[in-house]
Amino acid sequence: MPINWNAEVIGPLMGVFGEPVTYMSLNGAPAFQVSGVYDKAFFAVNVETGSLVSTSQPTLGVQLSQFPPNSLPKQGDQLVIVGTGEQWEVREVHPDSRGGARLMLNVPGQTDV
Template identity: 40%
Template structure:
């Protein structure tokens, strides 16, 4: 039995419908365009405080296909997002965290570059 090609059967069609072109700028490398699905807000729980309460923070996220990278994404790389779903974003982000999903996709947690 052959495994499912997640990139071809799920991720490529998904990005074809919901993805937007973004400019990926690897640290010390040459920029190139790939498809990303951008979410402005992603809530993440931060370590609990001494009193047991938790803090959550909101970070933008970019869903990407691993097959589109020239080298695996890493912290410190930059992503310029111009337009998402017809809405002007025009923002440069730094990759704060890289979370592969084991199905050929990765979630990039982003920080806005000031």
């Protein structure tokens, strides 16, 4: 019997680890609430000098079924992490083929990583 990833895995994970997010789609629809797993993962960047510099890549894991059909996440959308008030813009959307997606985030208006 196949696993219903959305109902049996992603949904319960959002219930435990998700936090409230206000999402604003570029399509002009009113802002709406979703739950997401917010993270600021650290990684090393090799600069031209050969030195490693640590930086972070903020991400938000989301359950796509929480989004209205005409407002699935896309590049340029904006969101606010309710608990911290942090504002972000979606840089990339990485769907996982199981009903979830990882949103790579940037400071609003930032054009690079």
